Amino acid sequence: MATYPNVNAANQYARDVVNGKILACRLTILACQRHLDDLERAKDPRWPYRFDKNKAERFLRFSQKMPHTSGDWARRKLRIEFEPWQRFALGVPFGWVRKDNGFRRFTEIYIEVPRKNGKSAIAAAVGNYMFCADGEYSAEVYCGATTEKQAWKVFAPALAMVKKLPALRQKFSIKPWAKKMTRPDGSLFAPIIGDPGDGDSPSCAIIDEYHEHDTDALYTTMTTGMGAREQPMTLIITTAGFDIASPCYEKRAQVVEILERIREGNENEHIFGIIYTIDDDDDWTKPEALIKANPNYDISVKGDFLRAKQLLAMSTPSQTNKILTKHFNKWVSSKAAFYNLQKWMAAADKTLKLSDFSGEECYLGIDLASKLDLNAVVPVFRREIDGVSHYYCVSPQFWVPEDTVYATDPAMKTIADRYQSFVNQGVLVPSDGAEVDYRLIYEAILKLRETVKIAASPIDPYGATGLSHMLQDEGLEPVTIIQNYTNMSDPMREIEAAIAAGRFHHDGNPLMTWCISNVVGKYLPGSDDVVRPVKEGAGNKIDGAVGLMMGVGRAMLNEPKDFLSNLDPDEDLLIL
Numbered sequence: 001m002a003t004y005p006n007v008n009a010a011n012q013y014a015r016d017v018v019n020g021k022i023l024a025c026r027l028t029i030l031a032c033q034r035h036l037d038d039l040e041r042a043k044d045p046r047w048p049y050r051f052d053k054n055k056a057e058r059f060l061r062f063s064q065k066m067p068h069t070s071g072d073w074a075r076r077k078l079r080i081e082f083e084p085w086q087r088f089a090l091g092v093p094f095g096w097v098r099k100d101n102g103f104r105r106f107t108e109i110y111i112e113v114p115r116k117n118g119k120s121a122i123a124a125a126v127g128n129y130m131f132c133a134d135g136e137y138s139a140e141v142y143c144g145a146t147t148e149k150q151a152w153k154v155f156a157p158a159l160a161m162v163k164k165l166p167a168l169r170q171k172f173s174i175k176p177w178a179k180k181m182t183r184p185d186g187s188l189f190a191p192i193i194g195d196p197g198d199g200d201s202p203s204c205a206i207i208d209e210y211h212e213h214d215t216d217a218l219y220t221t222m223t224t225g226m227g228a229r230e231q232p233m234t235l236i237i238t239t240a241g242f243d244i245a246s247p248c249y250e251k252r253a254q255v256v257e258i259l260e261r262i263r264e265g266n267e268n269e270h271i272f273g274i275i276y277t278i279d280d281d282d283d284w285t286k287p288e289a290l291i292k293a294n295p296n297y298d299i300s301v302k303g304d305f306l307r308a309k310q311l312l313a314m315s316t317p318s319q320t321n322k323i324l325t326k327h328f329n330k331w332v333s334s335k336a337a338f339y340n341l342q343k344w345m346a347a348a349d350k351t352l353k354l355s356d357f358s359g360e361e362c363y364l365g366i367d368l369a370s371k372l373d374l375n376a377v378v379p380v381f382r383r384e385i386d387g388v389s390h391y392y393c394v395s396p397q398f399w400v401p402e403d404t405v406y407a408t409d410p411a412m413k414t415i416a417d418r419y420q421s422f423v424n425q426g427v428l429v430p431s432d433g434a435e436v437d438y439r440l441i442y443e444a445i446l447k448l449r450e451t452v453k454i455a456a457s458p459i460d461p462y463g464a465t466g467l468s469h470m471l472q473d474e475g476l477e478p479v480t481i482i483q484n485y486t487n488m489s490d491p492m493r494e495i496e497a498a499i500a501a502g503r504f505h506h507d508g509n510p511l512m513t514w515c516i517s518n519v520v521g522k523y524l525p526g527s528d529d530v531v532r533p534v535k536e537g538a539g540n541k542i543d544g545a546v547g548l549m550m551g552v553g554r555a556m557l558n559e560p561k562d563f564l565s566n567l568d569p570d571e572d573l574l575i576l
Helices: 005-018 026-041 051-062 071-075 084-095 118-133 148-163 166-172 217-224 247-260 287-293 304-316 317-328 343-348 410-424 438-449 465-473 485-501 510-517 542-553
Strands: 049-051 097-099 107-113 138-145 187-191 202-209 233-238 271-275 361-368 375-385 389-393 399-403 429-431 452-460 478-480 504-506 519-523 530-535
Touching: 005 026, 005 051, 005 084, 005 389, 026 049, 026 084, 026 247, 049 202, 051 118, 084 097, 084 107, 084 271, 097 202, 107 247, 118 138, 118 148, 118 187, 118 233, 138 148, 138 217, 148 202, 202 304, 217 233, 233 247, 247 271, 271 519, 287 304, 287 317, 304 317, 304 510, 343 485, 343 510, 361 438, 361 542, 389 465, 389 485, 389 542, 399 438, 399 452, 410 429, 410 510, 410 542, 438 452, 438 465, 452 465, 452 542, 465 478, 485 504, 485 530, 510 542, 530 542
Parallel strands: 107 233, 107 271, 138 187, 138 202, 202 233, 361 452, 389 504, 399 429, 452 478
Antiparallel strands: 049 097, 361 375, 375 389, 375 399, 519 530
């Protein structure tokens, strides 16, 4: 019998994936290739890391002594038995250490895998190991989630495992309580709902279903509290989601860049990531797509179940995006979202800056939804390239009242957290007090005029009379745009077409991306072509997107006077 059966299985899995013996997506192959390449790099005495088989094997042996806690396997009193992919995904990051001190190389593990592939059992096993067997004195292990139900999906199995193992409790002097576990050295294992306290010092943070988090508050608080720990670990284990503007997708993008070896920075050597999904050019209606995306196919998730879901997605369009996300691990926009967010993000060019358009005509979309909420000024430029119109959205600006950003009302918490994140990123300006001072917006527009030539300033009529007069006095051509089907459909469609054709370019502003992701198309009754923007909920702001549409609408015209058609006074307005 091999001394390292689990490690050998993990390494064999990596080789089989890379060699094509195991069907896998490009990102899974890259994760396996990274490990194999690192094993070669470790032979260089100058490279600071090595793979410690003993530590990897120890973790994998410990984890597989944990019992199943639900279903038929629990009824039969079976222990967890990791599949080769699980031995790889967890054994590898626990095995890589620094040559100089033996501490773990990886401080963060990101695993993205579809539903029913054994995520909660994996997370529970990691939590128990870090709680009692990692050697950290007074360890603090937290399962973080947005809801109590989600937090307990990890902690409840971990607690049940310990209760079923009296030998484990005795060896490590574990006391299982109703809502936590403790040890005499001060070690703690507990769930956390919402934002943790700043006084915590986690040695391990488990973040389950990170795609459900609107902000990175929990992640940030947990990881910044790890500074005193010698070898902390953050485990993010999630499925794909619908919000491409979420912190989870941002973390995923970071992992992808690491796997593709195009990211520069210290995190390259400290974040381990593996993603199970299908490739962009795969036909998701084929049976092999299910196998590629689901590493536990026909083990914890039955093939018949997945095939039934696949057939449902094929026959019921309203279910397609949901099933692609949960069972194929594809990040998609909301089922009702108008714009393809992946194409939008592909159109980003973060090198674009306002000075690139010095002296050019600018169409300034101004959306003043409310003094109490988000306001947007969106510069749009149009260039003719090979006889085709290209549009550029550069340096959009946003304002919101400070009282809204730091609101303490529980009903405002989600949107306040979102706004705080944007303020911290430097893309949202908080205006003093309870309402936005339009003079700030006016001054920002005058400053823009120092760089570009403002050809027109389309502005929505809601509360904008005073600012319109000020702009008129400065010769900035304010044009009132009623946000109805007549005025919004053509630019809304043009942006969609331009994004698809590679004719749309933007600077990657995250707040603008969020606004675009929230746009839902409301079609004129009886028409499949005439559409205007709406949003699904009060917290899903689209102000930046509306400002963009108004700017593009003006840019589409040869003559400003041609834009406004006959307005129907009875047509309903969009009030943001």
